[in-house]
Amino acid sequence: ETGVTQSPTHLIKTRGQQVTLRCSSQSGHNTVSWYQQALGQGPQFIFQYYREEENGRGNFPPRFSGLQFPNYSSELNVNALELDDSALYLCASTLGGLAGIYSGANVLTFGAGSRLTVL
Amino acid sequence: TQLLEQSPQFLSIQEGENLTVYCNSSSVFSSLQWYRQEPGEGPVLLVTVVTGGEVKKLKRLTFQFGDARKDSSLHITAAQPGDTGLYLCAGTYFLSGSARQLTFGSGTQLTVLP
Numbered sequence: 485e486t487g488v489t490q491s492p493t494h495l496i497k498t499r500g501q502q503v504t505l506r507c508s509s510q511s512g513h514n515t516v517s518w519y520q521q522a523l524g525q526g527p528q529f530i531f532q533y534y535r536e537e538e539n540g541r542g543n544f545p546p547r548f549s550g551l552q553f554p555n556y557s558s559e560l561n562v563n564a565l566e567l568d569d570s571a572l573y574l575c576a577s578t579l580g581g582l583a584g585i586y587s588g589a590n591v592l593t594f595g596a597g598s599r600l601t602v603l
Numbered sequence: 604t605q606l607l608e609q610s611p612q613f614l615s616i617q618e619g620e621n622l623t624v625y626c627n628s629s630s631v632f633s634s635l636q637w638y639r640q641e642p643g644e645g646p647v648l649l650v651t652v653v654t655g656g657e658v659k660k661l662k663r664l665t666f667q668f669g670d671a672r673k674d675s676s677l678h679i680t681a682a683q684p685g686d687t688g689l690y691l692c693a694g695t696y697f698l699s700g701s702a703r704q705l706t707f708g709s710g711t712q713l714t715v716l717p
Binding site: 488517519524525526527528529532540542574576591592594595596597 | 607609643644645646647648691693704705706707708709710712
C-alpha cells in the first residue's frame with residue numbers, strides 16, 4: 485500500500501463530544517506525526533510517534549491524545565471538543581525516524597486530512 | 604516557541620510573471636523545507652535546504668537558505684496556472700533529546716491567472 489490514508493474525510497461534531505481520527509501509513513513507516521491546520525493557516529504540530537511511543541508534543545492540551553499501532557496505523561483522539569477545534573487534521577509519516585527528513589534523505593508524506601467541524 | 608513568518612500572505616499574478624515568497628524567523632533552524640498544498644490535499648514536499656547559503660533549483664523554482672539559517676526564499680520564474688496553491692515553509696528544531704518537530708509558517712496563497 486502506498487501513500488497515507490486518513491478517515492473520515494469530513495465529520496461534524498457538537499461541542500463537548502469526543503472524536504477519533506484515523507491514519508493508515510505506508511508499510512514500514514514507523515514515524516507518524518499529527519498536525520492541526522486552521523483555515524488559511526499553516527499546520528500546527530500536535531505530537532509525533534516513533535515505534536509506538538510518543539516522541540514529542542506541541543502546545544496542545546492533554547485532551548488531544550494519540551496512539552500508534554504495530555500495523556503502521558495511528559489515531560488522534562480529541563475529548564471535550566471546543567469550537568476552536570474546528571480544523572483540518574493532517575497525519576504525516578516517514579520511514580526510519582525523523583532525522584532523515586530534516587537532512588533531506590527521507591520524505592515526510594502527508595495524508596489529505598480529516599476536516600472536523602465543531603458546532 | 605519558534606515562529607516562521609511568511610510574506611506575502613496572498614499573491615495574485617498573471618501567467619508568465621516572476622514572484623518571490625519569503626520565510627523569516629528569529630531562530631536558527633537546522634534545516635528548512637518548502638511544501639505546496641492544494642485544496643483538499645495534504646502538503647507535498649518541494650525541497651529541503653540544510654546548509655546556510657544553499658541554493659536549490661527545481662525546474663522554474665529556486666530556493667535559497669539564508670547564510671544565518673534564519674530565513675529562506677522561494678522564487679518562481681514565468682509562473683503558470685499550475686503553480687497555484689498554498690506555499691508553506693517549515694523549519695525544524697529540537698524538542699529534547701533526539702526528538703524534533705516541524706514548525707510551519709502561515710503560508711502564502713498563490714494564484715496564477717491565465
